[in-house]
Amino acid sequence: MGRVTERRKVVRIRDGVVSTRPDTLVTEEPLEIRLNGKPLAITMRTPGDDFALAVGFLVSEGVLATASDLRNVVYCAGATADGVNTYNVVDVQTAPGVRIPDITLERNVYTTSSCGLCGKASLDAVRTTTRHPVADSPPLRLTPELLAALPDRLRASQRVFDRTGGLHAAALFDEAGELLDVREDVGRHNAVDKLVGRALQGGSLPLSRAVLMVSGRASFELAQKAVMAGIPVLAAVSAPSSLAVDLAAETGLTLVGFLRGSSMNVYAGENRIALRAAAAQG
DSSP, X not given: OOOOEEEEEEEEEETTEEEEEEEEEEOOEEEEXXXXXXXXXXXXXXXXXXXXXXXXXXXXXXXXXXXXXXXXXXXXXXXXXTOOOOSOEEEEEEOTTOOOOHHHHTOOEEEBTTTBSTTOOOHHXXXXXXXXXXXXXXXXXXXXXXXXHHHHHHHHTOHHHHHHSOOEEEEEEETTSOEEEEEEESSHHHHHHXXXXXXXXXXXXXOTTEEEEESSOBOHHHHHHHHHTTOOEEEESSOBOHHHHHHHHHHTOEEEEEEETTEEEEEEOGGGBXXXXXXXXX
16 A cells, blocks of 8 residues: 555666566556546556546546545555455545536446546536636746756656656646655546645645646646646646647636746737746846
């Protein structure tokens, strides 16, 4: 339970020299998420922060929005036929009166570590479902220099990545660029769910003054998760998808991609970036 790395033997070839040695790998195991006792979804994840992952997933599904919506989260004892607790099945219990969307209860979802809920929701569904519309008031004003510093700060906080080279990460920064929280996982979407889940558990939603920084690309689902948590800015070191850009434009999310060094592309919500100051300095 909670083990994030494992050791495996590897044949190493360096300049024609062959040797064997143990290698540290990131752990990947399935996590079944149940909602009020009913199986809902299975995701491949790195063990750790499982309760936060499940809670964050349900924020993105529109089930949970505040800490008062959540009654309890538990590992399911006797998760296997022989009664063994695998710590790979969690049950999220909602508070009385929390409305459960029918679409959530009517489907069993399998999510992969690479793409999450591929092709899930339309732009309209996200816009109408979120209970935390992007509404930073007054609006954040971020300089390109501040944004340019975030990837290195994210990378410096990836402790498990240093040992395995096999994890994605997501981090929350405040408007001054200070690190608020960081999570690692074999899947980018899981890392974001862990952040959002921890924020809900701590009573911090909506994250209306936060910047979400992710390793890799910015998919539609990551943009969706940012919007559902009320996050006004999503930044990624790689490219966004076309649907992520459309969603950002629809909801007022600032979306920054290819954030590398002093270079970046702003795909939506450029009003939060101090572009005139950057032009004057250039």
